Amino acid sequence: MNNSDDTRMQGMKPPVTHVGLIGWIRANLFNSALNSILTVVTLFVLWKIVPPLVRWAFIDSVWHTTGKACRQVTGACWSVVWENIRFILFGFYPFDSQWRPLVAMLILFGLLFYSQNRKHWKKILIYVWILGLFFMGLLMKGGLFGLSPVESTKWSGLPLTLLLSVFGLTAAYPLGVVLALGRRSKLPTVRWLSIVYIEMIRGVPLISLLFMSAIIFPLFLPEGITINKILRAQIAIILFTAAYIAEVVRGGLQAMPRGQYEAAESMGLNYYQTMRLIILPQALKIVIPPTVSILISAFKDTSLVVIIALWDLLKTTQSVLANPEWMGFSPEAYIFVALLYFAGCFSMSGYSRKLERELSAGEKQ
Amino acid sequence: MKEKQPEKVPFWLDPRKRAIIYQIVVFCVVGLVAYYLVSNTIANLKKQSIATGFGFLTKESSFEIGESLIPYSAADSYGRALIVGALNTLKVSFVGIVVTLVLGTIIGVARLSTNWLISKLAGIFVEVMQDIPVLLQLFFWYAIFYESLPSPRQALSPIKGLFLCNRGIAFAVPAPHPAHTYMILALLAACILSYMIRRWAKRRQEKTGKYFPTFRVSIALIIGLPLVIWLIFGAPTKMDVPRLTGFNFKGGLTMSPEFAALLLGLVLYTSAFVAEVVRAGIQSVSRGQREAAMAIGLRPSLVLNLVILPQALRVIIPPLTSQMLNLTKNSSLAIAIGFPDFVSVANTCINQTGESIEGVALIMALYLMFSLSTSAFMNWYNKKAALVER
Numbered sequence: 074m075n076n077s078d079d080t081r082m083q084g085m086k087p088p089v090t091h092v093g094l095i096g097w098i099r100a101n102l103f104n105s106a107l108n109s110i111l112t113v114v115t116l117f118v119l120w121k122i123v124p125p126l127v128r129w130a131f132i133d134s135v136w137h138t139t140g141k142a143c144r145q146v147t148g149a150c151w152s153v154v155w156e157n158i159r160f161i162l163f164g165f166y167p168f169d170s171q172w173r174p175l176v177a178m179l180i181l182f183g184l185l186f187y188s189q190n191r192k193h194w195k196k197i198l199i200y201v202w203i204l205g206l207f208f209m210g211l212l213m214k215g216g217l218f219g220l221s222p223v224e225s226t227k228w229s230g231l232p233l234t235l236l237l238s239v240f241g242l243t244a245a246y247p248l249g250v251v252l253a254l255g256r257r258s259k260l261p262t263v264r265w266l267s268i269v270y271i272e273m274i275r276g277v278p279l280i281s282l283l284f285m286s287a288i289i290f291p292l293f294l295p296e297g298i299t300i301n302k303i304l305r306a307q308i309a310i311i312l313f314t315a316a317y318i319a320e321v322v323r324g325g326l327q328a329m330p331r332g333q334y335e336a337a338e339s340m341g342l343n344y345y346q347t348m349r350l351i352i353l354p355q356a357l358k359i360v361i362p363p364t365v366s367i368l369i370s371a372f373k374d375t376s377l378v379v380i381i382a383l384w385d386l387l388k389t390t391q392s393v394l395a396n397p398e399w400m401g402f403s404p405e406a407y408i409f410v411a412l413l414y415f416a417g418c419f420s421m422s423g424y425s426r427k428l429e430r431e432l433s434a435g436e437k438q
Numbered sequence: 439m440k441e442k443q444p445e446k447v448p449f450w451l452d453p454r455k456r457a458i459i460y461q462i463v464v465f466c467v468v469g470l471v472a473y474y475l476v477s478n479t480i481a482n483l484k485k486q487s488i489a490t491g492f493g494f495l496t497k498e499s500s501f502e503i504g505e506s507l508i509p510y511s512a513a514d515s516y517g518r519a520l521i522v523g524a525l526n527t528l529k530v531s532f533v534g535i536v537v538t539l540v541l542g543t544i545i546g547v548a549r550l551s552t553n554w555l556i557s558k559l560a561g562i563f564v565e566v567m568q569d570i571p572v573l574l575q576l577f578f579w580y581a582i583f584y585e586s587l588p589s590p591r592q593a594l595s596p597i598k599g600l601f602l603c604n605r606g607i608a609f610a611v612p613a614p615h616p617a618h619t620y621m622i623l624a625l626l627a628a629c630i631l632s633y634m635i636r637r638w639a640k641r642r643q644e645k646t647g648k649y650f651p652t653f654r655v656s657i658a659l660i661i662g663l664p665l666v667i668w669l670i671f672g673a674p675t676k677m678d679v680p681r682l683t684g685f686n687f688k689g690g691l692t693m694s695p696e697f698a699a700l701l702l703g704l705v706l707y708t709s710a711f712v713a714e715v716v717r718a719g720i721q722s723v724s725r726g727q728r729e730a731a732m733a734i735g736l737r738p739s740l741v742l743n744l745v746i747l748p749q750a751l752r753v754i755i756p757p758l759t760s761q762m763l764n765l766t767k768n769s770s771l772a773i774a775i776g777f778p779d780f781v782s783v784a785n786t787c788i789n790q791t792g793e794s795i796e797g798v799a800l801i802m803a804l805y806l807m808f809s810l811s812t813s814a815f816m817n818w819y820n821k822k823a824a825l826v827e828r
Binding site: 101102104105108111112115116259260261262263266272273275276277278280281284285288289291292293294295296369373374376377379380387391401403404407408410411414415417418419422 | 457460461464465468475478479481482483485551552553554555556559565566568569570571572573574575577578581582585586767768770771773774781785788794795798801802805806808809810813
C-alpha cells in the first residue's frame with residue numbers, strides 16, 4: 074500500500090448510512106432481516122398500546138374531583154389517590170399530628186441519603202443512626218417533650234411499612250451474621266442447630282411465619298403477657314430475613330481464602346478476635362451488593378402483613394377502595410402504591426449496582 | 439533425673455474440652471427456651487380448652503371450596519379439603535412454572551438482543567416487575583379482572599374462541615375425541631424412541647465417527663407420530679367453544695378470575711427474575727468459547743449444543759430452581775385474593791376448629807417438603823454437573 078492512498082483514505086468521511094441517526098438506526102434496529110421484522114412488529118404493538126394508555130392516564134384523567142364526578146369520565150380517576158392521600162400515607166395516625174411521622178420519614182430518608190456515600194462509612198455513622206432511630210421512635214410514639222402519646226395500634230400506612238422494613242433489617246443483620254458463623258462452626262451442635270434453623274425458615278413462605286406470629290405466638294407466652302400485633306409481625310419478619318442474610322453472609326465467609334484464617338491463627342488470635350478483626354470486615358464487604366437485594370426483598374415482603382390485617386400502605390389503600398364512593402378505582406390506587414414501591418426498590422437496586430462497580434473497581438487497583 | 443510430666447492443662451484452656459462445654463451450654467439454652475415455650479403453650483391450650491392433635495382431619499369440614507380438581511363437597515372431611523387445597527397449589531405452581539420458564543427465557547434472551555428496542559423493552563419489563571411486590575401485582579390483576587372487565591354478556595373477545603369477562607377467562611379447546619388418547623400415547627412412544635435413538639447415535643458416533651442427525655429425527659418423531667394418528671382418525675377438528683348460557687360461560691376451558699389473576703401475577707413477577715438468571719448464565723460463557731468452537735469448524739447449532747449450553751446451564755440451573763421454588767412459595771399469597779390454595783384452605787380450617795398449631799404445622803410441612811425435595815434434586819444435579827478440572 075502506498076502512502077498517498079493512505080492519506081486519501083483518511084480524508085474520506087464514512088458513508089452517511091454508517092454515522093449519525095440513520096447509522097445508529099441501521100446498526101441497532103435493522104441490522105438483520107429478523108431484527109427488522111421484530112422492530113416493525115414491536116413498534117406496531119407499542120403504537121397500539123402506548124397512545125391509549127397515555128390518553129387514559131393523562132389526557133382524559135381527572136385529579137381533584139369527587140368519586141361521583143370520576144364516574145363521568147373515561148380516563149383515569151387519580152382523585153381516588155389525591156382526595157385520600159393523607160389516609161393512604163398515614164392511616165389512623167391522629168390527623169393533627171401527622172407531621173410527626175412525616176418528619177420521622179424525612180429523617181430516615183436523610184439518613185439513608187447520608188449513608189449512601191462510602192466516605193461517610195465511619196464508626197460515627199452507627200451512632201448517628203442510633204440517634205436517628207431514637208428520634209424517629211420518639212416522634213412516632215410521643216409522650217416526651219410535650220408530644221402527645223400515640224398508641225402503636227394507630228401506626229399505619231407508609232410509616233408502618235418503612236418501620237417494619239428498617240427495623241426488620243437492622244435487627245435481622247446481626248442475627249444473620251451469628252447464624253452464618255454458627256453454620257460454619259466446628260462445633261457440631263451449633264452447626265446443626267444453625268443449619269436446621271436456616272433451612273427450615275428458607276423452606277417455608279413468609280406468610281406461614283406471619284400466621285404463626287398472629288395466632289400461635291400469643292400461646293407461647295405465659296398468662297397475662299401480651300405483645301402487640303405490630304411487634305409480633307416485626308419479630309416474624311426479623312426471624313425470616315435473618316435466615317436469608319445468614320446465607321448471604323455464609324457466601325462471603327466461604328469466599329475468604331484459607332490463608333486469612335491461618336494467618337490470623339498463627340498470630341495467636343482467638344476465634345472471636347479472628348472473626349471480628351480479620352474475617353468479618355472482609356467477608357461483609359464482599360456481600361454488600363447481595364445484602365442490598367435482601368433489603369429490597371424485605372421491603373417488598375413487608376406488604377404481606379396486609380394478610381394478617383396490619384394497616385400497612387397496601388391495607389390503607391384497600392380500605393379507601395372499600396368506601397362506596399371510591400369503589401371500582403382500584404387500578405389507579407394500586408398504580409400509585411406500585412409507584413411508591415418502585416421508587417424505593419429502584420433507587421436501592423441502582424445504588425447496589427453503583428456500589429458493586431465501585432467495590433470491584435477497588436479490587437482491581 | 440525424673441521424667442518431666444506434661445503440665446496439666448486446666449479444662450477451660452483445653453480447646454477440646456472447652457468445645458464440649460460450649461456445646462452443652464448452647465444445647466441447654468435452646469432446650470430450656472423450647473421447654474419454656476412448649477410448657478406455656480400447653481398451659482394456654484388447656485386454659486382455653488382448644489383441642490389438640492390431628493383428629494380434626496377426619497371430621498366433616500362443612501365449608502365449600504370454589505374450585506377443585508377432585509370431587510369435593512361440604513360434607514367431606516377436613517383432610518379431603520386440605521388435599522383439594524394442596525392440589526390447587528400444585529396446579530397453579532405447575533402451570534406457573536411452565537409458563538414462567540418459557541416467558542423468562544424469551545425475555546432473558548431478548549435482553550441480550552442486538553436489537554436496541556427489544557433489549558430496552560425487556561430491560562424495562564424486568565426492572566418494573568422486580569420492583570413491585572408480588573402481592574400488589576396480584577391485587578392489581580384481580581382488580582382488573584373483577585372491576586374493569588365487562589360482565590359475561592358483554593365479554594371481550596380479542597381472538598375468536600377466547601372470552602374475557604369478570605367471571606374469568608374462557609377459551610375454546612378441541613372437543614373430546616377418542617383420537618386424543620392415542621395421540622398422547624404416540625407422543626410418549628415418540629419421546630421414548632428419540633431417547634433410544636440418541637443413545638444409539640452417541641454410541642455409534644463414538645465407535646465409527648459417523649454422525650446421525652438426532653435432533654431433527656427426534657423432532658420429526660415427536661411431531662410426526664401424533665400427527666399421523668390424528669390423520670388416521672380422520673383429522674377431527676371440532677372445537678369445544680364456550681357459549682354464554684344464563685350468567686356464565688359453559689363449555690371450553692374456563693379459568694376463574696382468582697386463578698387467572700394469581701397465575702398472571704406469579705408468572706410476570708417470577709419471569710423477570712428468571713430472565714435475569716438466563717441473561718447472567720448466557721453472559722457467563724466467555725466469548726472465546728464461542729469463537730474457539732467456531733474456529734474448529736462446528737456448525738452454529740453444534741456450537742450452542744456442545745459448547746455454550748452445557749456451560750451456561752451449569753450457571754443457570756441452580757438459581758433457576760430456587761426461582762421455581764419461590765414461585766411455589768409465593769403461590770401461598772393466593773389467600774389474599776381468595777383462590778383456595780393450601781394456605782387458604784388451612785386458614786379456613788384453623789378458623790373453624792381453632793387448632794392453629796396443627797394448621798400452621800401442616801402449611802410448613804407441605805412447603806418444607808417441596809423445598810427439601812428441590813434441594814435434593816439440586817444436590818444431585820450439582821454433583822452431576824460439577825466442573826471436573828484436571
